[in-house]
Amino acid sequence: MKNWNETFRSLNVGLPDDVERLKAAGYYQEAIERIDAYLAExxxxxxxxxxSQGAEPVGEELPQNPTPHGVEALRDAMLAQREIMRRIPAEYCYTEDEAVTRMQGLVRDFTREEFRLLVKEGRVDWRFVEGEKHYLDRFAETLLATHADLAARQIDPPAPGTSAREFRNRQHEQMERDGQASARITLKTSVGMSDEAFAAALAEAKAEGRNRVHVRAWLPIPAACLSQSEIELLDCTEPPARIADENAPQRTVFWEADLTENRRFGVEYRYRTTAVYTDPMDIRPDAQQPTFDTGEEAPHIVFTPYLRALAHQLTDGITDPAEKAKRIYDYVTLNVRYHYQPAYFVQECLPDQCARNRRGDCGIMALTFITLCRLVGIPAQWQSGLSVSLTGVGCHDWAMFYIAPKGWMYADCSFGASMARQGDEKMRRHYFGSLDTGRMVANRAFEAPFDPPMTGFRSDPYDNQSGECEVDGVGLYGDALDTRKELVNYEFL
Known part of the structure; x- marks a missing residue:
């Protein structure tokens, strides 16, 4: 069975020029039709x-074509792009009128002129959809999170809660004093289909003569790593079919069932997390540094001409690997603006786009740091899972980098950029080398397969923070996929 997620490894191959032009103009349906024609050729x-000129050959047999079905890498690229273009309109769902109306419902005295100025300044993400500008579904959340003046004008501002900034400053002081901080965290997560998606899948199954749907579900769980220990699976909604090895690159618990009625799959787990304080600038690096984790990994960790030029400019004349890593961290945290992003599924070459456009979310900032580090010979890896605080649980990504003799250290560029926006230089520096205890690490690699693999298109083919679900071989995404996270207990040790 073909694993559709593997097609993304050929994403950078590109598209035939007519399809590329249609995609750029946002004529996605016509572009999909052209792809279907190419695939059928x-x-x-x-x-x-x-x-080829309408005449029958005379005499000799025609020579055998060495590529009778076309170039496989191009076919895979078109398969991935076809699914990307199916999903883009749902990501960019607001017209200008709808976007302005949405902001006017959130912010006092908001005007169309104000919106257009924000678009002109690059603060609002948009794409063409059927030839018309459409705006990202979470554009308003980005504006309220990154513009203090807009947040101050909110019609219904959120209730004040425990200050995450105060908590992180206190933890920094403890880590600097004691060398580390620890906590024991208990979380409960679940994944399933929306009732509407299940009803549609069951109706389709019955039309094919079946009275049930075959569901496969994966949830991320804590992996064994430097910062996590004492991992316990406390409870499951039903016995899982498989629990991935604790060292799996994307660790999951997996269920498989034939359903006549919709139900969710869930797990409750507990783990100990330890955050060690490290200042990379205090390290005297070995003369010989390792070369593992310094290569490209298409389609995103690729050494484009722009990234090569940037890496050279940032590190030219610098020999100390810690100083190189700091220059890269400074570039990302001081220049890249935080923006909520469309699904990574619909995006291409994330680090190159981030470096050009100077905007991204936690994962895009992390990938940009990783790619630039690898370009200058510093081993770097992906790490992700959940960010946990006393007020809630959310998805989060960050990076690791390696300098001998110290070994692996952390870079959380998103948190660092947030500290830069707040003018907190002490905490911006904290997240170069160190993290905090509010983490759940499930993933140590980008674009890694599950165990067992998911063969239908994933909601996110690169990362797994919330869970995935496949129904009769088709991966769910958007409103069809229902994922939940709940903090049960956060105990400081």
Whole structure:
């Protein structure tokens, strides 16, 4: 069975020029139709021969075509792009009128002129959809999170809660004093189909003569790593079919069931997390540094000409690997503006786009740091899972980098950029080398398969923070996929 997520490894191959032009203008349905035509083409019939001019060959047999079905890498690229273009309109769902109306419902005295100025300044993400500008579904959340003046004008501001900034400052002081901080965290998560998606899937199954749907579900769980220990699975909604090895690159618990009625799959787990304080600038690096985790990993960790030029500019003349890593961290945290993003599924070459456009979310900032580090010979890895605080649980990504003799250290560029916006230089520096205890690490690699693999298109083919669900071989995404996270207990040790 074909694993559709593997097609993304060919994403950078590109598209035929007519499809590329249609995609750029936002004519996604027409672009999909052209892709379908390309995929259906028999190159043996259309190869250079009398037949290509409407005449039958006379005499010798036609030579055998070495690529009768086309170039496989291009076919995979088109398969991935076809699914990307199916999903883009749901990500960019607001017209200008709708976007302005949404902001006017959130912010006092908001005007169309104000919105257009924000678009002109690059503060609002948009794409063409069927030739018309459409705006990202979470554009308003970005504006309220990153513009203090807009947040101050909110019609219904959120209730004040425990200050995350105060908590992180206190933890920094403890880590600097004691060398580390620890906590024991208990979380409960679940994944399932929306009732509407289940009803649609069951109706389709019955039309095919079946009275149930086959569901496969994956949830991320804590992996064994430097910062996590004492991992316990406390409870499951039902016995899982498989629990991935604790060292799996994307660790999951997996269920498989035939359902006549909709139900959720869930797990409750507990783990100990330890955050060690490290200042990379205090390290005297070895003369010989390792070369593992310094290569490209398409389609995103790729050494484009722009990234090569940037890496050279940032580190030219610098020999100390810690100083190189700091220069890269400074570039990302001081220049890249935080923006809520469309699903990574619909995006291409994330680090290159981030470095050019100077905007991204936690994962895009992390990938940019990783790629630039690898470009200058510093081993760097992905790490992700959940960010946990006393007030809630959310998805989060960050990076690791390696300098001998110290070993692996952390870089949380998103938190660092947040500290920069707040003018808190002490905490911006904290997240170069160190983290905090509010983490759940499930993933140590980007674009890693599950155990067992999911073969339908994932909601996110690269990362797994909330869970995935596949129904009769088709992966769910958007409103069809219902994921939940709940903090049960956060105990400081």
């Amino acid at each position: 028999d190159w043996t019939v259309t190869q250079n021969s009398p037949r």
